[in-house]
Amino acid sequence: MKDDDTDIQDMPPRILIVDDERHMRELISRVVKTEGYTCTMASNGMEARELLAAIPFDLLICDITMPIMGGMELLNEIKSVSSDLAVIMVTAVDDRQTAMKTLELGAYGYVIKPFLRNELVINIANALRRRELEISQRHYQTELEQQVAERTHELQLSQQETIHRLAKAAEFRDNETARHTIRVGLYTQLLARQAGEEETTIRLIRDAAPLHDIGKIGISDTILLKPGKLTNAEFSTMQEHAELGYRILADSTSPLLVMGAVIALSHHEKFDGTGYPGGLSGEQIPKPGRITAICDVFDAITSKRAYKEKSSVAKALDYLREQRGRHFDPLLVDHFLNCIDDILVVKAENTDTDENHVAD
Ligand SMILES: [Fe+2]
Ligand SMILES: [Fe+2]
Structure with missing residues (x-):
């Protein structure tokens, strides 16, 4: 000027x-x-x-x-x-x-x-x-x-960092592998895109999915870090992490945190209605939750955890196919299988150096 x-x-x-x-x-x-x-x-x-x-x-x-x-x-x-x-x-x-x-x-x-x-x-x-x-x-x-675009970008970066650090807080409590939440976020991005979601929604899901287990912050160490199998009572306490996560993130004016709340609450629901906490079925389960469920389980199976060795990708995919329409949304399983090559690239780029995890 x-x-x-x-x-x-x-x-x-x-x-x-x-x-x-x-x-x-x-x-x-x-x-x-x-x-x-x-x-x-x-x-x-x-x-x-x-x-x-x-x-x-x-x-x-x-x-x-x-x-x-x-x-x-x-x-x-x-x-x-x-x-x-x-x-x-x-x-x-x-x-x-x-x-x-x-x-x-x-x-x-x-x-x-x-x-x-x-x-x-x-x-x-x-x-x-x-x-x-x-x-x-x-x-x-x-x-x-230009200034508005720069500020918006800065704000997005700082929101992403906040989310990343919040997710890390949950990982520390859980001894979950550091890269699990990052991978789940990136997998959801690929799956949501394959499923034809809008680019804005895809980014929201990707950035919010790492918070799916944020509610574990509110679960006691004795349950969270218990090396053996959980009793029924302990397991139902553990299940509370879905609602706790929702309560931590809900009622926000930030679309990202609202998305995080939705995913935290719904990532353990199952397509056939046998999941928790709501026992929701089919499309009653918010789509971001159905997307995250597949990515979360795929990563859990293919990662080494304290209580198990990692399984092969083939085994994980067999499990997704077997649970198609039971645990998981059948169409989303198809989309996941269709973008498996990209998923594996992300997996290879984000491997863990040391992996520990306690069952939920
Ligand atoms: Fe969870
Ligand atoms: Fe997880």
């Missing part, structure tokens, strides 16, 4: 005069030069169009009735190409409708021949001032939009 201000102050505005009458071109040119502007002349619209394509003019002073290419046609064409060119129409046609039409087409002024010298000078000054203001306004708008 500064550069443009300097340009405007340092260089005299460049004006193009288009009129088929030579004496009129010269008359306007004398006025323009006396006012300190630089000017170029053309005798019809076609000539003017070529000059405009080659030289960056600030203002066009244009006759309406001309042979070859008239002023209206020229105005129509240039306004759809360059919004930085101010235009004043100068014509003998004293016709209100024509005047209105040129203003609608984007002209800044309308001068009727014969005109007083001052009338033309004032019109030129006004048009150039308006052009300058509009350019400044546009630059300001662009800068503002």
